[in-house]
Amino acid sequence: MAAVWGALLTDSSRAFSQKLSPPPQSxxxxxxxxxxxxxxxxxxxxxxxxxxxxxxxxxxxxxxxxxxxxxxxxxxxxxxxxxxxxxxxxxxxxxxxxxxxxxxxxxxxxxxxxxxxxxxxxxxxxxxxxxxxxxxxxxxxxxxxxxxxxxxxxxxxxxxxxxxxxxxxxxxxxxxxxxxxxxxxxxxxxxxxxxxxxxxxxxxxxxxxxxxxxxxxxxxxxxxxxxxxxxxxxxxxxxxxxxxxxxxxxxxxxxxxxxxxxxxxxxxxxxxxxxxxxxxxxxxxxxxxxxxxxxxxxxxxxxxxxxxxxxxxxxxxxxxxxxxxxxxxxxxxxxGSQMKNCRNTPDHTWVCKLFRNGQPQWIIWNAQRHVPFHLPPSWKPSRLKYLDGRVEMFLGQPTIDIGPVPILLERIAP
CATH class of the missing domain: 3.20.20.80 (Glycosidases)
Known part of the structure; x- marks a missing residue:
């Protein structure tokens, strides 16, 4: 699955069923x-x-x-x-x-x-x-x-x-x-x-x-x-x-x-x-x-x-x-952030990529069910945020559980 996700994220023209192009402004x-x-x-x-x-x-x-x-x-x-x-x-x-x-x-x-x-x-x-x-x-x-x-x-x-x-x-x-x-x-x-x-x-x-x-x-x-x-x-x-x-x-x-x-x-x-x-x-x-x-x-x-x-x-x-x-x-x-793109895969997983203060962040969810999401190695997030206000430090795990409620993964500048 990790290999599949790597392919998905490097060849969006073939793997993503829908890609949205947001406005360029913050x-x-x-x-x-x-x-x-x-x-x-x-x-x-x-x-x-x-x-x-x-x-x-x-x-x-x-x-x-x-x-x-x-x-x-x-x-x-x-x-x-x-x-x-x-x-x-x-x-x-x-x-x-x-x-x-x-x-x-x-x-x-x-x-x-x-x-x-x-x-x-x-x-x-x-x-x-x-x-x-x-x-x-x-x-x-x-x-x-x-x-x-x-x-x-x-x-x-x-x-x-x-x-x-x-x-x-x-x-x-x-x-x-x-x-x-x-x-x-x-x-x-x-x-x-x-x-x-x-x-x-x-x-x-x-x-x-x-x-x-x-x-x-x-x-x-x-x-x-x-x-x-x-x-x-x-x-x-x-x-x-x-x-x-x-x-x-x-x-x-x-x-x-x-x-x-x-x-x-x-x-x-x-x-x-x-x-x-x-x-x-x-x-x-x-x-x-x-x-x-x-x-x-x-x-x-x-x-x-x-x-x-x-x-x-x-x-x-x-x-x-x-x-x-x-x-x-x-x-x-x-x-205050800038959204670069928002795209989904055939299994109904959505990934929106944003930038804040030069650092990338990702918001992810699956529109239909709970599934394991294999994080691409290049992401290197620092922490996870949830809509109920909870914050968790990222511990390097290769997979996180996602579902209908979006989760924010953000990278903090050193």
Whole structure:
């Protein structure tokens, strides 16, 4: 087996079934971001380090439930809290309230009245622009990033056409840039949970949707399957971008799984499958961040801190779970390092090679089972680190046991 591994590591073109080429820059802390929910219901502030908070309280229907009646109470609190905690906030510009719809539907055309002295119909595009302008003006200089709509390829969130979505994005993008050219505009985040997502995305790009954003975003949910299953879709996403001349950073603003709680289990997201135990929760989270960066995804917002069934906290929202420790630990492992490559073998063993301060380090796991891993003699690691925070000095053993939870092997400079 050692000889086999030696061959694998010296001839990757033949032995590795998949090799990912990460971005050349060092991994920044902004990669690790969070969706945070239910703070207003007693969920504690995250006990883990993170860069950006994706916030849902900026939805149009939440802050202007009736025409001209604005309520910024909760959103003002959130933004003040983000500033106090020194984290960036990503606001969603999303939803059209019922009062702004025509017969309960989306119709962005602005028409003249057909009869004298008759009030013109509601012009949704003008109302949308006013909503965007009102929010961005209120928080100018305090909020620097906005996301344009959430999962519009799911009828629960959007009932308009692709053309409608492109129009909404164009209006929002132009309005935001007029108010503050430095605002970072994040595109509408589709979800691969819709089986026709790639068709929708292709039409979105074809109609020019890629022009009206600084960052392209998607929800690369692999749940209920393991993280590795998202890789082919990510490659297809990048291919569609290139095909339509869209060369911009890519973010994943939502991803996660159902995870077991110790106090109460109440699955609300049945599409995400059975709840993961602590080991798999930690494993899937760490592998998601490693494989995302290796695939050119520059920021991942985990879903979610405070969620009742997909949360990093127990159901009560007050006690962090094991995944929270792992979320902190994986940041210690990779933030500030440079990932050279990430590749796997036919037996589902993955090896990600990184460099920190000129010294190599390796993160390894097997996506399916526990197997013996024969260390190449050239590695010469100094110690092993685990996602639960344990550290072991390397004693020169030729083989270590690996499984679904990634392990870090690092070499310390003499």
């Amino acid at each position: 991994i920044g802390r902004e990669v690790f971001s969070l969706n945070i929910v239910n703070l207003e219901y007693g969920v504690i502030w995250p006990t883990v380090p993170f860069f950006s908070w994706r916030n849902f309280h900026s939805a149009w229907e939440k802050i202007e439930s009736r025409p001209g009646q604005w309520n910024f109470f909760q959103l003002d609190q959130d933004i003040s809290l983000a500033e106090k905690q020194q984290v960036e906030i990503l606001l969603q510009l999303v939803t059209i309230p019922q009062w702004a719809k025509l017969d309960g539907r989306i119709d962005l055309a602005c028409r003249e009245s057909s009869q004298p002295n008759e009030e013109p119909p509601i012009c949704q595009s003008t109302l949308w622009k006013n909503y965007v302008r009102t929010v961005a003006t209120r928080y100018k200089g305090r909020v620097h990033a906005y996301e344009l709509w959430n999962e519009p390829n799911v009828k629960e969130f959007f009932t308009g056409t692709v053309s409608d979505l492109v129009t909404l994005n164009r209006i929002a993008y132009q309005t935001l840039k007029e108010i503050d050219p430095t605002i970072l505009v994040v595109s509408s985040s589709l979800t691969r949970l819709n089986p026709r997502t790639l068709e929708y995305l292709k039409e979105f790009f074809k109609q020019g949707g890629g022009q009206f954003a600084d960052v392209m975003s998607h929800h690369f949910y692999p749940a209920p399957d393991p993280p590795e299953t998202m890789l082919n879709f990510i490659q297809s996403f990048h291919s569609l971008m290139r095909e339509h001349g869209v060369y911009k950073p890519v973010w994943n603003t939502e991803t996660g799984w159902n995870m077991l709680n110790r106090d109460r289990n109440q699955i609300t997201e049945h599409w995400a499958g059975p709840s993961l135990n602590d080991e798999l929760s930690q494993a899937y989270m760490a592998r998601t961040y490693l494989l995302s960066w290796a695939s050119g995804i520059e920021r991942v917002y985990w879903y979610a801190w405070g969620h009742r069934s997909m949360g990093m906290t127990e159901h009560d929202g007050k006690r962090p779970k094991a995944i929270a420790t792992a979320f902190s630990e994986i940041q210690h492992w990779i933030v």
